[in-house]
Amino acid sequence: MAVARPPRLFRLGLTGSIGMGKSTTAGLFGELGIPVHDADAAVHALYCEEGVAPVEAAFPGVAVDGMIDRSRLGARVLGDEAAMKRLEAIVHPLVRARESRFLDEAADRGAALAVLDIPLLYETGAQDRVDAVAVVSAPSEIQRERVLERPGMTAEKFAAIVLRQIPDAEKRARADFVIDTGSGVEVARRQVAKIVEDILGSLPGRAKEDR
Ligand SMILES: CC(C)(COP(=O)(O)OP(=O)(O)OC[C@H]1O[C@@H](n2cnc3c(N)ncnc32)[C@H](O)[C@@H]1O)[C@@H](O)C(=O)NCCC(=O)NCCS
Numbered sequence: 001m002a003v004a005r006p007p008r009l010f011r012l013g014l015t016g017s018i019g020m021g022k023s024t025t026a027g028l029f030g031e032l033g034i035p036v037h038d039a040d041a042a043v044h045a046l047y048c049e050e051g052v053a054p055v056e057a058a059f060p061g062v063a064v065d066g067m068i069d070r071s072r073l074g075a076r077v078l079g080d081e082a083a084m085k086r087l088e089a090i091v092h093p094l095v096r097a098r099e100s101r102f103l104d105e106a107a108d109r110g111a112a113l114a115v116l117d118i119p120l121l122y123e124t125g126a127q128d129r130v131d132a133v134a135v136v137s138a139p140s141e142i143q144r145e146r147v148l149e150r151p152g153m154t155a156e157k158f159a160a161i162v163l164r165q166i167p168d169a170e171k172r173a174r175a176d177f178v179i180d181t182g183s184g185v186e187v188a189r190r191q192v193a194k195i196v197e198d199i200l201g202s203l204p205g206r207a208k209e210d211r
């Protein structure tokens, strides 16, 4: 008799350019009980843990009281492509290790679907390690307004970050799902619910009550 294999976890990548609404939308998946891993939050967390020593070694003076000071680090790397590349070479493998642990834990708990919120998904080739991609998108003037409202953000910083990201139109063209965050949270919430329903409905070998 064939031994039933546990159903595999479906990994949905969630991406979008700065200020397009990834974190808010990740929260909408969370509301439905879907486990979510946030790569930006993982970066911030590892700056208090395993990332402190290697980042301070590469950029002396950016650690303050045993933690990486992100505004000091940002001043050293934003707008300096070679420095940013050196930082990414340290940080991205550490983020990826955290992501793998998260997926293992979600699978162990029997989750059918998990979301990986990865701002630089297409930029880093992460589409190869997910089963589908959802992109959050809003008109560029809304994006700009949202980002410039943030404390410490400047037009120059915004421009430097946007330059390092694949344009929104290309992300939308490549994605399996597009979530519109320019028309209010309720519209996005309905789109998220539909995506979850479509994915869970497409999984083979799962009774509806297991999903
Ligand atoms: C430069 C740093 C110190 C600035 O920190 P700060 O708290 O001011 O900004 P935060 O991390 O919240 O990022 C703001 C926005 O910029 C985007 N962003 C961050 N790093 C990058 C990058 N290397 N390339 C393009 N966009 C980036 C984020 O996704 C987010 O949309 C920090 O972003 C960082 O360490 N970046 C390098 C690591 C990285 O690549 N992170 C992206 C996700 S893995």
Ligand SMILES: Nc1ncnc2c1ncn2[C@@H]1O[C@H](COP(=O)(O)OP(=O)(O)OP(=O)(O)O)[C@@H](O)[C@H]1O
Pocket (backbone or CB within 6 Å): 016, 017, 018, 019, 020, 021, 022, 023, 024, 025, 040, 119, 146, 180, 181, 182, 183, 184, 185, 186, 188
């Ligand atoms: N569906 C939505 N409807 C209305 N406002 C939204 C929606 N989604 C996000 N926003 C607003 O847009 C702003 C940016 O959202 P959020 O922080 O989720 O973006 P982000 O893509 O995670 O940003 P970053 O890439 O910079 O971390 C916030 O002020 C948020 O309240």
